Amino acid sequence: MSSNSLDQGYDPQRIEDSWYEFWEKEHLFAAGTEDGCNNYSIVIPPPNVTGVLHMGHALNITLQDILCRYKRLQGENVLWVPGTDHAGIATQNVVEKKLAAEGRDRHDLGRDKFVEEVWEWREEYGSAIINQLKKIGASCDWSRERFTMDEGLSKAVKKVFVQLYEEGLIYRGDYIINWCPRCHTALADLEVEYEELEGNLYHIKYPFEGSSDGLIVATTRPETMLGDTAVAVNPDDERYTDLKFEEIILPLMNRKIPIIRDAYVETEFGTGALKVTPAHDPNDFEIGTRHKLPNIKVIGDDGKMTAAAGRFEGLDRFECRKAVLKALEEEGLLIKIESNPHNVGHCYRCKTVVEPNLSKQWFVSVKPLAKKAIEAVESGKTKIIPEIWTANYYDWMYNIRDWCISRQIWWGHRIPAWTCEDCGEVIVTMEDPDKCPACSSEKLARETDVLDTWFSSALWPFSTMGWPENTDLLKQYYPTSVLITGFDILFFWVARMMMMGIHFMDEVPFDDVYIHALVRDEEGKKMSKSKGNVIDPLKVIDEYGTDAFRYTLTAFAAQGRDIKMSEQRVEGYRHFVNKLWNVARFAMMHFGDSKEFSFSKENLELSDRWILSRLNHVAATVKDALDTYRFNDAASALYKFVWHELCDWYVEISKPTLYGKKGEERQKATMGVLWQVLRDTLVLLHPIIPFVTEELWHKLPDTEGSIMKASIFHDGIDLSENGRDMAAENDMKLVTDIISGIRNIRGEMNIAPSMVLNVIIQAEDEMVRDTAKIHEDIIMEIGRLESFTIEAPGDQPTASATAIVEGVSVFVSLEGIIDFAEEIKRLEKELGKIAGEIMPLAKKLNNDGFLGKAPADVVEKVKEKHQTMIEKQEILGATIERIKSLEKS
């Protein structure tokens, strides 16, 4: 990689892996420890160990990487902590599937052996996702990689659990929870996904004792009736105020159950009578608690009916539904079946229909924690960006319910609680106890449940930095600067980190939370395996290169809108990367063996001053955009600068100079400018496209080491207005306007580019004429002219095509080849356009309200604009008249 010439096209495959190795070898991702610098830190949203890289990760990682690389270029200490999440249920499912394929079962193995198997699985496959993050270019400090089941993080989990228990914020009790009969575990409310399913509403008659009359109740889940312990009506329901029965017969079970009155019951629904099954419905459970009803659990944890279901024992819950309906029908108690589509909860991991079920679980009482987490956002200690998400955050936090944290699986952090088998004492402690503190019995049974995976992820921002030890890392880098994540885990994760961070660190876990878009498919649908519309990021990288892919994600990462991904778009940005490659190639050809690049301001041409001014402008734009998480603005500003300013104008204008046509001194100066602009542009682009910029940095003469160590961002570019050269920008505009006018005529009149032209311009303003004169060489070269004449307005040249640009009439002589009719048509079209532009301006100027109330500078601008348009119109009109008269003669 030492040659100073570049291949004709950019080939990402050839260089990406080796640059990544280079960065790692040089420890360029290692967290800085310099004194006196800003400290910037991010913790990665840990992907599941079971995971494979998807578009969401790709976007998430790219944005974090951009910020980290950007901050490093600004000379800050940067810590980006990587790691993975043990993903309890998901991982257990994967390993169980693997066992099943081998004809084995976790119950055959037993708990310890099974957990060993999972660790082995993790050793073997857990690094896959990490390697994929590296493919994206993630500049994490890999020496600090963490796993939620690591020893240190496990200690943090224990400590948090014990403390919360001692503070009374963790409790255990019998409550209705969401039960997944397939995963065989409780789920938190958040872990249930609702989906509208076709279903029926069954109307069932519960008879009064010794009567053929009764109450008709309606239910979507008839099998739960076996566990009914009451029928409820609204106390204000007039139909039932005089009811003479206190009890009713539960059909099929022939059990007498009370008729109770509870305001929860809606009088309008059905017959106004509600069957109450406290063990299998959250609302019924609350009613049951209020009325001290017994709980009868008829559906077991395996989804089969229990002994309490009488003759239905052992049936699967859905089989039982059929059997119950058949039995009711036979007894003439099934009154009506109505179609009733309704929401049914599914396990977010395995999509099985969840069953509300009564069981003993551990809960976190989150209200007090949520309160502080709300305050932190209200006070602005933590800022959520885009701000629109704060409303969502508040809404959830205000309505938060206790968090069920116990899971009946084997893979995860085992709850540090023991029960004394002799006296029933519950012991919660960091160190495994050997005897009961109450009765000294040694018969202690350890809690078999593990904790919700999100319990450990909630500690991630500080547990990864070594908490509960008070490490240097924590002191330097906590709280983190920003958390970057998708809105889908705002509640699961962000909110919980906020609560835990504030409670245990006494400080918010992050200054900013940046919520990014979801990546969808071309049609805006969520990508999912079952839909088959998943685009594999690794395949995209393979085909187009990581840089092109990253640029695409960045350019489309506008705040508040989802990203629709298609390969065609990536292709467009591959062209951009290639364009960059080629402009570097062009520059390198001219640099040859030169080793030094310097220029003095006196030797600069207009285009040199202009491009330096534009460079400063784009640098300021990029800084401003990245500082405010407007990634797409940074990407598009750089795109425009590189392609449409640097390549389209500066390089083209500089060619004669670079080829030595204007003397050695000028040539050296322009080379110096080109070198500096290229160098600085690479640095500005590096956060977005790290690979190609590193490659080009090394090819570029007079650069040292890695581009990651470049300092131009903090001491090389003047980002203030002083960095601009407005005189150069204005003059350049005149030059490019004139050239565009000429090109327009070429295009419209189908004049071959090879044909050189004779052009006369007329301008009223002497300064304009002078400026044009000074830069006539540029105009002649780029406009491909044979002659260029500058005049004050006077007689218009005959047989020419005309273009009117700001304050200048451009006449392209077309002696002998002009088609007058065509030219008149063209000019009239132009005249029509101008008339369209004048109209709204004139309207404003005729409006006293506007003149009186609009700010003076706005009025002035409109007046000026109007004036130039009128002038343009007059010249065009005169030109048309003249050609018409020529045509006649």
Added chain:
RNA sequence: GGGCGGGUAGCUCAGUUGGGAGAGCAUCGGCCUUACAAGCCGAGGGUCACAGGUUCAAGCCCUGUUCCGCCUACCA
């Protein structure tokens, strides 16, 4: 049921205190001009969803309507 976001060129989308409607892709015409045909030059194309309102001035602010998407909720 409640809440939020969106509707701008054929397509995908920008448009930051209200003050001249933009980009990329696609389309059409012309070019192998010594970095790049993954390129260069030029052109066409929009009642900014609809209806009102505020204002001298509205894509942008307010009200209503409509369509799409998402989140959330205990009507059995």
